[in-house]
Amino acid sequence: MMTLHGVDIFLNLSELPKLPDKLGPFDLIFIASRGTRVYPVAANTHAGIDWPQCRYFSDETVTDVEIEQLVTQITELGLQWTKCQKLFKLDGENAFSQPY
């Protein structure tokens, strides 16, 4: 069974975005660039940030409407998203990758 738990929001930005740690039922888990974590602890302090991937996630199942509200809130912060990818669990297992 496929259940919805969050979203990866990719931003048109070349720097670390300032984002709330919590939005609705979601926690900001990490921000990554090119698949490498840059927030909350930067795995790598040398590479520039390009097209940051911001993961908001909830251990509980969420709805499509909650995802849409989250994305709207990101837009209201003045940030431009270029891609959003919903995060699912398949039979209770994460069906998405983790950054380095």
Place this chain on the structure above:
Amino acid sequence: MSHKVCLIRGDGTGPEIVAAVEGVLRSAKVNIDWIEVEAGLKCVEAGKPIVPDETIEKIREIGVGLKGPMTTPIGKGSVSPNVTLRKKLDLFACVRPVFSLPGVETPFKNLDLVIFRENTEDLYAQIEYMATPTAAHSVKVITESGSERIIRAAFDYAKKNSRKNVVGIHKANIMKIADGLFLRTFKRIAKEYPAIENWDNIVDNQCMQLVTKWQAYDVLVTLNLYGDIISDLAAGMMGGLGVAPGANYGTDCAVFEAVHGSAPKYAGMNKVNPTALLLSATLMLDHLGEHDAKSNIEGALKATLQKGIKTYDLGGSATTSGFAEAVASELKG
């Protein structure tokens, strides 16, 4: 002058190979202060990350590392120690020199080229999703800045080493956006190096060209996935992974490694070929400014192979340590 170098002994046959290389470097009177750092299966078994943060920090602090082969554990959640090092240290340039060695018979005579592989993005960003229960989606990330720095590194290398040409390899006829960005960047950077001949080639055609016209190529520069594949193809042309060296360079640190795996089934048998790590160590010596020691060791290695002293993978019967001792005995001075 003493050089500080972080040393990862590795898994499987790694410790034997590293010991062999240490012995040759000692015999060549290179003064290295080895700083041992942990990584690999031992760390996983101890409940630590496969490359602990302390190891990353130490290599970052020292600036240079030599790494024996490591094993990527199979199973859910496991990560490659090699990719971890490259990503966390931002070692964006994987450099793989490929050249003929005396006594190593291959159909590819007078092979002498260098492959520059982008190391941090492309499909190796490993951003992947199940989009539906039956459709998977992997994000290929190519950036202008990521492309520019690897392309510039390739041209700078060509200029410094009097190489005649740099060829950009891509698949922009199909991936017109992602590989197209790499290709546009290649063409833009190439204009800054008018003395170096350049052209681009599609990756599948390049593979064919490599095994038919290898002498036409000096420096190849490409994206991460194509570089991974082409560099192993080229290693085979050189005589196999047992002789193919590798280096990973970032802005302010570098890690040198054999490109082969840890061959755990041969662990403790004193059997595997230390040449790949030894040649990687000579790349490290070059990086450290020890150019005479590099030439001395390369000369000794070639003399050893020329005499027919080889490990099993090259059809010989020398042991790992025996081969290293033979190389050491050929050193000058």
